[in-house]
Amino acid sequence: MDIGQRIQTLREQLNHFNYEYYILNQSSISDYEFDQMMNELIQLEKEYPQYADINSPTQRVGGTVSSRFEKVRHSKGMFSLGNAFSESDLQDFEDRIGADQVEYVELKIDGLAMSIEYRQGQFYQALTRGDGEVGEDVSQNVRTISSIPLVLNEPVDAIIRGEIYMPISSFDRLNQERALADESLFANCRNAAAGSIRQLDSRIAAKRGLDGFWYTLVDAESYGCTTHWEALAKLRSWGFKVNPYAKRCTGIQEVYTYIETIAETRYQLDYDIDGMVIKVDNLQRQQQLGFTVKVPRWAIAYKFPAQLVSTELEDIFLSVGRTGRITPNAKLVPVQLAGSLVSFASLHN
């Protein structure tokens, strides 16, 4: 077989097995077989540099080092959300949008917003939200996240948006390692995810165990979607990880009942959520409702109250950051909080 052909086949197969593993949570080959194919591809790309491709599955390990992140204007602004804190706030929201709407509730992932552009089905650029108008190009780090497709199964031009987060399991592992190395600890999953995405050396970001959930297809109508529900299905069909706990409800009462169910079970999840997001499902209706200066009228975030616990302080130790800054840390009598067992805490504030 011709070399270019072999490289192409290996890439397609590796992308497929990667998708099975990271999105479907199943795999039809062993780790050993996967590694064999990956090693063959790495070897071929080394021998035949004319076939180099920035979106090859071999590029996930990182290696790019930059001195700063380029600022790039979003082709469409990235908005934030208005907040609701009670059932009556939600009732007000429903009264504003018109009571006969089908509403859509999904988890509010506590991570950092990201916008990724694909050109001809190829990963082109990942931008942080920034101020909503101008973000920073963090492509080199986002490419290392295994669950994010580098090549879509259709050659589409598209911008997709969602949340990058650090799973609680990755966060616990990272802070354990940092405590052992006398390094300052991350206060929570969101800070750890943000810190990892801002690493100048993408090999470090690659090792942080980051993940992502995707909830917006920009200009979804132009891909034939008429509802948010269909847009999520489209994202799923292109190979993106879409959160499974999204629910289509009729009326705010059903929304609120679902919020209560999630509030009770949320600590079983391997990621932090800080609330739920309620969206009008119909895209045409979304357009009619439009935006205020800052936030959409067709969506709102319901925020969970913060959880507080108390425990005893065992010890305080200092750690030195890369910049020489000294941070105090607490060693605690382990206590259950927000679904994980907490034994250390940063005292940076």
Ligand code: IVH
């Ligand atoms: S929709 C125009 N859906 O929450 C609407 N945002 O507080 C754009 N977030 O900036 C946002 N989960 O970073 C939406 N399922 C979800 C979300 C979500 C988390 C974040 C997002 C946004 C912030 C607003």
